[in-house]
Amino acid sequence: MQDMLTNIWRLTSYISNRFIQFLEDLVHRDTNRWTRNFRVTPGLFSSVHCAKGYTGSTSSQPPQIGGENNGIGERKVSNNCKELLVDKRSVILNVNYIFSTIPSILLKRIKSRAWKTWHGSSDDIGWLQHAPEMPPVQDGTSRFLELLSDIRNGEHSLPTSFVYLLIPGLFSNHGPLYFVAPKRFFSKMGLACHIAKVNSEASVEHNALELKQYIEEIYWGSGKPVMLLGHSKGGIDAAAALSIYWSDLKDKVAGLALVQSPYGGTPIASDILREGQIGDKATRRIMELIICKIIKGDIRAMEDLTYEKRKEFIMKHKLSLDIPLISFHSEASMAPGVLATLTHIAHAELPSLPLLKFSIDESDSYVESGRQVPVMIPASAAMAVSALHLRLRYGAKSDGLVTCCDAEVPGSVVVRPNMKLDHAWMVYSSKHRNSNEPNACEMCEALLALLVELGDTKREVEQIL
Incomplete structure (x- = not known):
């Protein structure tokens, strides 16, 4: 069991690291492509396209570079483009955090299912004797x-x-x-x-x-x-x-x-149909096949007997x-x-075979009954x-x-x-x-x-x- 969990941990870590590396490469590629398309000066981005797309200005005309408003426009362009890069870095950090927690979440889920399976009906057996306001027995x-x-x-x-x-x-x-x-x-x-x-x-x-x-x-x-x-x-x-x-x-x-x-309730029904334990869905499908398809019954007949x-x-x-x-x-x-x-459970009927009559007093009904044999299980x-x-x-x-x-x-x-x-x-x-x-x-x-x-x-x- 420990070896299996170790292998699952290694596989999950490998997949998460590869996926994180893929996202980082994708973001860096887009950033490099974006910076190559625009002229960059120390401390600010002076591209008209950057100003048009990321200044946040309500004016339909992009701010002109130079003139009286040159400093204000440049500062807006620079701040918004820096915010864009910060957002991309935060995405990378969030992705790293999410995928670093996946193995721990998986282990917690496995532990929870294993504990629920092992614990079973321990807390449910005899619950009537501990339930409040239940009258005593004689x-x-x-x-x-x-x-x-x-x-x-x-x-x-x-x-x-x-x-x-x-x-x-x-x-x-x-x-x-x-x-x-x-x-x-x-x-x-x-x-x-x-x-x-x-x-x-x-x-x-x-x-x-x-x-x-x-x-x-x-x-x-x-x-x-x-x-x-x-x-x-x-x-x-x-x-x-x-x-x-x-x-x-x-x-x-x-x-x-x-x-x-x-x-x-009964622990037999509860242990078979309990949700959240190992193999619960497969077990339920098997019981539904037996009760609903083969016996032509209702799965609720067994569910109603659970605690x-x-x-x-x-x-x-x-x-x-x-x-x-x-x-x-x-x-x-x-x-x-x-x-x-x-234990004597039922009768099985033999095929209709000709049986010899040993006396004239034996009726046909007696011979027919001789074709039925008890079933012992x-x-x-x-x-x-x-x-x-x-x-x-x-x-x-x-x-x-x-x-x-x-x-x-x-x-x-x-x-x-x-x-x-x-x-x-x-x-x-x-x-x-x-x-x-x-x-x-x-x-x-x-x-x-x-x-x-x-x-x-x-x-x-x-x-x-």
């Missing part, structure tokens, strides 16, 4: 674990008086199994449960409007208030809908649980505390064994590597994409389970499942059960007051 982990234990023992307490809406996060349109398992789990219990059909790659404000219309449609169709559970960006979209359209939704929404949502955009939005749109709020976050495992973990391994990166660079605990402190919504009840869960665990199932540990469906049920309890407690307090 710890609801112990009660959550109690409800989770009851659910695993077969005690289910979710009432049928609500409609439960699951809101997926970024890139969920490309994961057909996103929230499918929890929805089936709730439906088997006789609960009205839906997965919000929103464009996961759209901006937060765009999805906020879509969710507002979606909630109103559910409410007017069922007559029941809606319980919201949003994962990742889905929680941000839901919170934005309540913040912007609270007057329209306050009687239709019973609570909101934000699961691993970067409410304060800069989240600060701007939260300060502009306040989230009401009149409804129960839960923030759930976790820490990803960074153990070496996680690197071999495969190392999502857990990627989250582990990302979590290790955030821990080493910023010293922050995270699920691989969202730091724990940035997932805590001010004024909410925070759930901090002592479990190693990565960012994709709550919506996708792992290939290696331990029956002795709770699964994602049971975790979602416990969060919603806690949300219902908070709503009941809030109504009881309001009745007493």
Whole structure:
């Protein structure tokens, strides 16, 4: 790095010196040509042409050399021509000054970009905890674990008086199994449960409007208030809908649980899209190619998760505390064994090949379903590597994409389970499942059960007051 800066310095100095020499030669050549064309006497220029061009006289006739006004005219000619030479010398000095400062300006810019790249999101992580006038959070982990234990023992307490809406996060349109398992789990219990059909790659404000219309449609169709559970960006979209359209939704929404949502922002998005760092324009072009051209999304979907955009939005749109709020976050495992973990993401369909039927009872639909195979990707391994990166660079605990402190919504009840869960665990199932540990469906049920309890407690307090 030092050798490169030294070479840049030498090249810049060489170019600037050559350019300055060129300007000096040009000015001296013009000066010599100018003095050869006019007669010069000691102390003054006596050319009629010089007097005509540079005396500054308001008269249309050039002053005559000789006679009564000879001394005055000569002094005017001499002074103005000297001023012309002084101006040319000052131009040379200014050019010298400008080009002598170019290398220092270039070095300062390189240092600024290098520092901004190295510093990254160090000053932004956890900014919600230090922001003035932010309400404190409450710890609801112990009660959550109690409800989770009851659910695993077969005690289910979710009432049928609500409609439960699951809101997926970024890139969920490309994961057909996103929230499918929890929805089936709730439906088997006789609960009205839906997965919000929103464009996961759209901006937060765009999805906020879509969710507002979606909630109103559910409410007017069922007559029941809606319980919201949003994962990742889905929680941000839901919170934005309540913040912007609270007057329209306050009687239709019973609570909101934000699961691993970067409410304060995420260093992953900020470090990728931060302006003023090394390679910022090239990185942005790559992300625009991936999101806008390949995925057919909106770059604002990722921009809205940066610290800069989240600060701007939260300060502009306040989230009401009149409804129960839960923030759930976790820490990803960074153990070496996680690197071999495969996550069940979606299904890929095999080409239409003739498959043999081994019995007459096998239907055509069964044979067709046999052409679909599960897609396994190392999502857990990627989250582990990302979590290790955030821990080493910023010293922050995270699920691989969202730091724990940035997932805590001010004024909410925070759930901090002592479990190693990565960012994709709550919506996708792992290939290696331990029956002795709770699964994602049971975790979602416990969060919603806690949300219902908070709503009941809030109504009881309001009745007493």
